[in-house]
Amino acid sequence: MPNKDLKCGLYVDHSRDLSSAIQNATNSGFNFVATNLIHPRSNEFTPHSDLLLSSADWNSLVVGMITDCDLKGKALESSAKMEAEITYAVHLGLPALLFQCPSSVEGISQLSRLINSKITSLGGFQNLPQFWIQIPIHSPVESSEVWRNDSDDNNHMEDTWFRWQRIRSHMAVDRRVAIALELNGDLPDETSLSRWAGEPVKAVVISTSIFQTNRKEYPVLTKTHQIFIRNLITKMSNDIHFIIKGHNRHTDMRHYIQYLEHIRNTQLPHDQVANFAKGYEDFLQIPLQPLMDNLESCTYEVFEKDPIKYEQYGKAINEALNDLVTDEEIVIMVVGAGRGPLVEASINASQNVRKRVHIFAVEKNPNAVVTLQTLREQRWGGDNGTEFAKIDVIACDMRDWEAPKKADIVISELLGSFADNELSPECLDGVWSYVKETAISIPLSYTSYLAPIQSQRLYCEASQLKERDKPSYGVFETGYVVYMRNFYAIDAPKPLFTFTHDNLTLKPSQRDNSRFKSLEFVAKVDTVCHGFAGYFEATLYKDITLSTVPSSHTTGMFSWFPIYFPIHSPVLIRADETLKVDFWRLTNRRQIWYEWLISHPIPSTIHNPNGRTYSIGLL
Amino acid sequence: MPNKDLKCGLYVDHSRDLSSAIQNATNSGFNFVATNLIHPRSNEFTPHSDLLLSSADWNSLVVGMITDCDLKGKALESSAKMEAEITYAVHLGLPALLFQCPSSVEGISQLSRLINSKITSLGGFQNLPQFWIQIPIHSPVESSEVWRNDSDDNNHMEDTWFRWQRIRSHMAVDRRVAIALELNGDLPDETSLSRWAGEPVKAVVISTSIFQTNRKEYPVLTKTHQIFIRNLITKMSNDIHFIIKGHNRHTDMRHYIQYLEHIRNTQLPHDQVANFAKGYEDFLQIPLQPLMDNLESCTYEVFEKDPIKYEQYGKAINEALNDLVTDEEIVIMVVGAGRGPLVEASINASQNVRKRVHIFAVEKNPNAVVTLQTLREQRWGGDNGTEFAKIDVIACDMRDWEAPKKADIVISELLGSFADNELSPECLDGVWSYVKETAISIPLSYTSYLAPIQSQRLYCEASQLKERDKPSYGVFETGYVVYMRNFYAIDAPKPLFTFTHDNLTLKPSQRDNSRFKSLEFVAKVDTVCHGFAGYFEATLYKDITLSTVPSSHTTGMFSWFPIYFPIHSPVLIRADETLKVDFWRLTNRRQIWYEWLISHPIPSTIHNPNGRTYSIGLL
Incomplete structure (x- = not known):
């Protein structure tokens, strides 16, 4: 049964009769239209009257397209015009604005400043629309030319992901700034594609011209497109919009929507874990402290x-x-x-x-x-x-x-999402006086795993937890338990700290539960590291194990979500470049805590010194 | 007449009779000794008793050398020993601790964590010593081998400045962490040398073996050493210590001190500006707002x-x-x-x-x-x-x-340190109604200049201005007027914004005082950008000018110090790499402000959006 939730919109040209345009679109099954608020070729600022629609309709049926988003080389007056458009869209209460991303460094810098100025000044304004930056998944230049590996930024921008990377680096971290990804007929290679899974893609723009026609005369997409779209829907936990643009090239515009619904509905069947986690996708939770607090x-x-x-x-x-x-x-x-x-x-x-x-x-x-x-x-x-x-x-x-x-x-x-992070080692050290020399511990051993991830979403979620009266670094040096969806794994997880309980009679004073390890990862594609995903593997007894490591995940087990360790500042990593991270598990009489730093490609600050933000109490 | 202020210390081996060692050193004219607190080859922690000296003597006569600073590959227990030494030095109230900087990435990461843990946990502790990281100005490997331009960090570390760069990147910004620069017989090229002028060099370690002997049998240094030391003393505003190590190779240890005093006293004569600015070196001041506030x-x-x-x-x-x-x-x-x-x-x-x-x-x-x-x-x-x-x-x-x-x-x-930053343009726009069409403005025009700088000192000074109840980014998006000494100019200043008053009768509404410009600079050597120095040049009339731009500075004029614009996060720039900065001057009816961002080599956040931290009021 088709799920009615697919949000599909239609690009329509600027029209004086917006109501009819909306009526036509909704008659064809679309949920909203995306349209210019002012006439693209008009020099005057004469937008639609706010009386044209009710507030509720403006707020649900219209995505506003900003007319001229490339301010490169233009006088600062041009930005005043764009500012007026944005301000007017806020006045109308539109849910989202669509900006064509400029392709030059300067154009991006100007647009970033303008949007950043809005999100910064309207910080507390609830009705602020989302800012969707429309980026082609493929630059026409890139398709036709060989990649030129020089230092000119404008060449890097041919990998269109760098346009987004540049925009988000310039702006304050804000969940209202997102991507409208425009699909081309060709898609880049799979590695480049998978990187979008770590970005906040709120919309996918598809031209009718990239649809092919099947034997029954219905519009269809290539297998690669299907897989990409399906994966994106999953990664965005269904919170994604589609926008169809261009003329109807098939019998009915409705067929485009039906086809996208078909793709969505043929998603891989959700596993038990996904069902269990529904509603918790990318939601950050502070890890339990079962030793200090009693569970409910x-x-x-x-x-x-x-x-x-x-x-x-x-x-x-x-x-x-x-x-x-x-x-x-x-x-x-x-x-x-x-x-x-x-x-x-x-x-x-x-x-x-x-x-x-x-x-x-x-x-x-x-x-x-x-x-x-x-x-x-x-x-x-x-x-x-x-x-x-x-x-x-x-x-x-x-x-x-x-x-x-x-x-x-x-x-x-006693295991936590990161194996030892709920103090299983320290607790089991405490049993030494009442075990036989031959005593067996179940679990016998456990190992934490770490993998670098790209996830603007998780980084942003952490960032939004900032509190006025606390140091702002705090939110970036806490581990969060989270069912991660909107992320891209830069490399496979590697084992970090192992604890083995094969000699339970050792006294706590004879043990050292502090640990240090340096791990190296390699990026497959130019990427940004937003922190690390933590998992674990435990051996209960002999070959009986529990694992949350994706490649060996114990099927159907949902007791543990991964843990997310953010970093203060995202780090750009080039394809084939090594990312080195140092991780400590440190202890004193009152608590244990982790500290971490990146030592390559760029040395980072040390996170969580002395467990100042995040520690697990022993008492 | 020799200035008595030169602070010169002597390396002495660990000795049970510390009092005599100090006595001998001071008899030879030294101000302090640098010595190990525990015996370097002892496995036990048996430091000097605190009763050996009075608190005042511990606090002024002894710099404590930490025994074994390279924890690479060692168990975490070794760090406990070093921690005990540091804690004991704090107990004694020593003014400074000397750490031999490890040469490996891991060694540096471990040492950084340990020191960072101390400065973070003892944040409010007034008596905390300075942490001097001893770094050779030249690595023996670098001298003997050709530079290998691969991606291995340990090779980069042959440029010893990278050891320091790594340490400070890992640690919290804190003025107690500084450099003890160890001079070798050979010095690197001038460009590499000049970079140290932007670092907090609190001590210079000189072995007696690098002194040569002149015709009168006195110890002397090469011309290059002399110039470097003299320059360093100036850049550090005399706040620098010398530590002599090694056997006496001349008639009297006293002669080494006298020679260093000689170098210091033959500094270039201070110009009038330097005399005027004495005591204000590297001291950040908030720029005047003469339009809003009345001057005193x-x-x-x-x-x-x-x-x-x-x-x-x-x-x-x-x-x-x-x-x-x-x-x-x-x-x-x-x-x-x-x-x-x-x-x-x-x-x-x-x-x-x-x-x-x-x-x-x-x-x-x-x-x-x-x-x-x-x-x-x-x-x-x-x-x-x-x-x-x-x-x-x-x-x-x-x-x-x-x-x-x-x-x-x-x-x-009406000019400020950055030309238009005290609103000269807006004020002069206001005279339109009472000037003849031919009226002349003195000054006729003015241009702000910008240059990227490396200055851990200025960045640190800004950082220390953080206030508990204000967002921490604020201190990094304000312009500060400052007499800059401890900095390295990455490239020469370039003109930014120009205002010309050649038509005074134009109405304010006919003018646009907003500006935008992108500037490009090139680094001569691997360096870190901590922000920008701002200067100005003004034409009063015809060829009569005022300038604070270093290369054309109006001789003897002291009315303006430069302005310092920090950035949120320091940016590493490789030799010959381009640094691109975008600068805006923005206005509304209430205020003018600047926004700035770096677009290359790494895109930075936008500083001071909407003038949220730093603006100049028009009313």
Whole structure:
């Protein structure tokens, strides 16, 4: 069933009878029109009267095209005319303005200044339209000429992505400034295409002339176009507009819309994770601090619903119990038992392998302890236990507990999006006094992964979190948990820090949980790094793993979104150039924190010194 | 007569008997010693006891050398040892710590993190020592090998300036982090040398082995060394330390100090401007806003003392009066007469050329009007006037005055450090109603000049002006008037905006005082741009000019210091690379302001949009 949400607009020439033009477009199924507010060849500023449409119609049916966007070499008076057009569009309450991006450095610099002046001065003005910069995906020059690798910026601009790169570098970071990407008949190579996935593409402009005609006389696009458009819709989480321009070259304008709807509806079926994450795309969340703060019931409930994670834990416990050769009762400690899913998994495993176990469910959150005690009474046989398992609930921080017995197996689920960032290492260090020398930890080990990303969206989201009374660098030196969509991965993730729990009896003083590593990545195409995506891989037991690393992601598991580490200033990286990043995990008695810097191609400032903005408390 | 202020220290090996070591050094004329706090080959942390010296002595006589500054490839534990040394030095209250700069990228990254952590966490701690990073002016590798132009950072590091460039890029901007420059026997080429003038060189380390011996058996340095040291002392405004290291290779250690004193004392004689500016070196001042604010008496007094400026004005008025062919009384209007120096100059000129003039002294500042009226009574003959001049004092804004006569000559001194930045154009536009068509303006025209500069010092000074409740970008988008010393001019100044007053009768509505210009500069050597220095050149009349542009500076004139326009983020520019800057002068009814951006090699943000931080009020 076609989804009605596709937002499709029609380019119409400036017309005195705007109402009819809109009527015609909506009759053909379009949601809005894009049109010039003043006559392009008129020297006078005589725009449409605001009485022509109701405010609601201006606000939903008309995207305003700005007449003459290239101020290169023109007197500053020309910018006054453009300013008047913008101001008038704000007056009308239009939802978006469309600017043809100039192709010269100077033209871009002038346009950037003008738009920046608007977004800066109208900062708090709610009704400010979006500013869509129309950029061809391919420059005609680039198609016909060989790339000239000299230092002239205007040549670089043939890669049209650099026009956008230049504009956004000049302007304040603002989510109202976005791209209207104009498709040509030819598309650049796949690597160049994929880079747009990291940009805020709010509109795609398609000329009717690039449509081909299929055997049934319907308009269609090439396979490459289809794939690109479909990918873009996914990456923009459906928040994207299409604008059709040019004459009708087929039987009905409606067919263009239907074809785009068809492309959209044949998207790859959303996986479980995407369904779970719906509405959370590119939404930044501050990571949990389960050691300092107690989780809420609904948080536990969400995580307990993960169909895959506890299945993996169950397998791991099964295997571990199988491998343990002993006639005695096996002591299992579930440290950080929460509302009991791992206790449940342990009980099931004991049943499966038919071995007697004594499970201690250690939990510091008094609210979760209530749940555990209820479960013990109602489902786990109370003092009698189940057939093979006896369960005790211990209301205590695992680091302070004095246990009556020593453990054979220690089971925990203390991992954060970046593996060790919820202090799993420090917590498990605390069990040394009540484990046997042979004790097994599930998980056995875990490794964080890091990948550089281009994402104007995420950088912008972080930027908008600035608060008046806090230093502005703060928002760029915090890790954010986020379901990332609108991003481009500059290179594949690489392993960063590994923690292995193969000797649980070591005292905390014998361990060093600080880490340092330098990673190198290589860009495939000229790109901008906006920070890093963090993932993890964990080995629960033997070959049973959990992974959020895209290439090895545990299918269907949704308990963890990636983490995003921004950087203070985006860094331009040329194709084949190396990006080097240094990452520290540092600790003192009160907290752990990360610091990071880029050392190549340009040395950056050190982020988060002393954990001044982002740290994870131990107390 | 030798100036006693030269601060000269001696490297001494770690010694248990620190007091004697200091005694020996001071006996030889040294002001302090630089020494290791712990024994370099000891694995244990057993520093000097703090009871060895009084606090005052620790604080003035000892620079602490940190033992092992290269943490490359070492466990994070090693950094704990270095941290302990730093903390102990802070405990002792040492004035400065000396760190040997590692030569590898990783070593620098580790050291930067450690120092940055200290300056960030001890932000408000008054007693924090200076952190001197010792860097050889020349790397041994660079001397012996041909420069390899590949992308490996470690090769770039052979140009030792890049080590410093890397360190400061990683760290917070802080004036406590500085350079101890170690001289070798060979010095790099002059261009590379001159770049250090833009860095905070707080110490120069000189080995006795690079001294030569003259015919009288005294130690001397080569001519190149002499010139470099002398230049450095000037650029650092005498705030620099020397540290002698190595064995005595001449008759007396004292001779090294005496030789350095000799170099210092044979500095080029300070010109009048330098004398006038003493104590104001690299001190940022907010530009005057004489249109909005009234100047104070002492400000007038300082400017009136300029020996050259009014001489030039006098010559210009003389020539203009000479050129005027008329039998009638010549009407001179001094607009913005202040406390009367230009009135005085006009009276003198009328006397010189023996022509009758009627002078109107127009001044809006009521306090200055009092002075003018006093002068009129006491020195200018009251209602009778002088032999050739009749003077009227008009208490009025020149833009609002309704004059009884029309002027032949309009004389003003409304120029700021950046020519038009105190609104001279707007003020002179206001005289249109009371000038003859042939009226002459003195000055006739003026042009602002701009040059990119490298100056960690000025950038740092701007940075330290950040206020808690204001956006941090603000300090980097204001023009500052400053007597610049500690800077390196990346390229020569180029003309920016010109205003010509050759048709005074044009109405303000017929003029456009907004301007735009793009300038290109070329770097001679790898460098970092920290912003721009602004100067001006003005033509008073015919060939009589005023200039603050270094290459044509009007000798002895001290009325204007240059202006410094910072940028948000310093920009690395490679040798022979072009730096492009776009500059706007923008106006509305309330104010004028500048906006600026860098468009090459890397596009920067737009500075000061809408004059949000820095504007000059018209009302």
